Amino acid sequence: MLKKWTNRKTETDYPLSEEQKELDPHNIPNHVAIIMDGNGRWAKKRGLPRVAGHREGMNVIKKIVKRSSRLGVGVLTLYAFSTENWKRPKPEVDFLMRLPERFLKSELPKLIEENVQVRITGSREALPGHTREAVEQAVEDTRNNDGMVLNFALNYGSRNEMVQAIRQIYSRVESGEITIDDVSEETVASALMTEGLDDPDLLIRTSGEIRLSNFMLWQLAYAEFWFTDVLWPDFTEHHFEEALAVYQKRTRRYGGV
Ligand code: FPP
Numbered sequence: 300m301l302k303k304w305t306n307r308k309t310e311t312d313y314p315l316s317e318e319q320k321e322l323d324p325h326n327i328p329n330h331v332a333i334i335m336d337g338n339g340r341w342a343k344k345r346g347l348p349r350v351a352g353h354r355e356g357m358n359v360i361k362k363i364v365k366r367s368s369r370l371g372v373g374v375l376t377l378y379a380f381s382t383e384n385w386k387r388p389k390p391e392v393d394f395l396m397r398l399p400e401r402f403l404k405s406e407l408p409k410l411i412e413e414n415v416q417v418r419i420t421g422s423r424e425a426l427p428g429h430t431r432e433a434v435e436q437a438v439e440d441t442r443n444n445d446g447m448v449l450n451f452a453l454n455y456g457s458r459n460e461m462v463q464a465i466r467q468i469y470s471r472v473e474s475g476e477i478t479i480d481d482v483s484e485e486t487v488a489s490a491l492m493t494e495g496l497d498d499p500d501l502l503i504r505t506s507g508e509i510r511l512s513n514f515m516l517w518q519l520a521y522a523e524f525w526f527t528d529v530l531w532p533d534f535t536e537h538h539f540e541e542a543l544a545v546y547q548k549r550t551r552r553y554g555g556v
């Protein structure tokens with residue numbers, strides 16, 4: 300039994316039949332968050348530099364954004380760069396920091412047309428000027444759109460976010476704006492960088508890694524998790540819909556019965 304478990308592939312819970320893959324349009328997860336992993340391994344397998352995997356990964360984003368928006372997903376959060384990713388070789392970091400501009404250059408008009416609102420979750424201060432300007436422009440240009448929120452987690456780390464939230468709440472208490480007894484789950488949620496966004500309902504992580512990597516530790520408390528061995532550059536709309544179909548088969552109890 301143990302052997303069976305350890306050998307279990309991460310992809311889906313169990314293979315779904317074609318019929319089971321049919322999506323119920325009334326049960327589309329409102330917030331889907333994705334840890335897009337495996338770009339480096341995808342490139343290595345092909346004898347290409349790691350950045351080739353990131354470029355291909357960017358192209359996958361285009362397809363998944365469109366499909367999510369058409370399916371009626373409310374928020375799509377993509378973990379694009381973590382607070383730990385600065386440890387990577389400088390040429391790779393530089394390349395990653397150019398991707399938002401490259402993506403937005405071709406996609407922003409389409410996002411506007413699709414009524415998508417761009418949002419950024421993470422510390423903007425440390426981003427290079429060109430990256431920051433590109434993303435802030437996109438946020439501004441799509442501010443009034445009321446379709447899907449495309450939320451890029453960029454220079455984001457959950458522990459860093461929590462430290463900032465604690466500082467913010469402490470200063471509100473210290474200034475007398477609120478008392479310590481006023482601090483509730485809502486106070487904490489609204490001090491986080493995801494303020495105003497509902498928590499993710501579904502978390503997808505590609506590439507076979509089964510960990511959270513400092514991603515939305517508070518917000519994922521009741522999310523359903525779906526892991527796949529597929530590397531992010533190989534991820535398709537078909538895999539995305541499969542994740543949603545598995546989500547729709549799960550029973551969410553939120554600690555109840
Ligand atoms: C993880 O794969 C991926 C990243 C750290 C970067 C993800 C970024 C993109 C997919 C493109 C971002 C584009 C925009 C528009 C923001 P990895 O490099 O850790 O892969 P590995 O584990 O196989 O080495």
